[in-house]
Amino acid sequence: MAPSGFILTNEHVIHGAQRVSVLLPALPGARPTTPDSMRRRTFEAKVIGSQAEVDLALLKIEATDLPFLALGKAGPAADSGLKAGDVIRSINQTQIDSLKTLRKVVRAFKPGDAVALQVERDGKLSYLSFEME
Numbered sequence: 001m002a003p004s005g006f007i008l009t010n011e012h013v014i015h016g017a018q019r020v021s022v023l024l025p026a027l028p029g030a031r032p033t034t035p036d037s038m039r040r041r042t043f044e045a046k047v048i049g050s051q052a053e054v055d056l057a058l059l060k061i062e063a064t065d066l067p068f069l070a071l072g073k074a075g076p077a078a079d080s081g082l083k084a085g086d087v088i089r090s091i092n093q094t095q096i097d098s099l100k101t102l103r104k105v106v107r108a109f110k111p112g113d114a115v116a117l118q119v120e121r122d123g124k125l126s127y128l129s130f131e132m133e
Contacts, residue, residue, distance in 0.1 A: 021044055
């Protein structure tokens with residue numbers, strides 16, 4: 001997730017673990033004659049936070065300059081102003097009180113449908129709208 005050692009994974013992967021290890025591939029330029037066990041890098045990870053309801057966990061390893069993929073920032077919701085950390089309180093006036101409700105409501109949309117979100121950001125409610133692609 002970030003070159004500074006933050007890693008986003010699924011909560012079910014770490015659920016109940018007493019210890020979490022992260023295995024990364026060899027650094028670029030590792031000699032092919034080196035055994036795989038020496039080319040791979042293993043780090044002990046600290047669980048920063050996790051949420052079973054959305055099956056996400058944030059880990060931190062002590063490493064820097066790691067290769068990473070940025071999370072997608074494009075799409076109609078992001079274009080309308082939805083940001084990471086926003087809490088969706090309602091969609092088209094349907095209260096979102098669980099992940100099950102969120103999934104049910106989102107599945108019902110078709111391309112071209114108008115979507116109105118009530119979101120909480122930094123303790124304040126705001127409204128965003130966009131068209132489903």
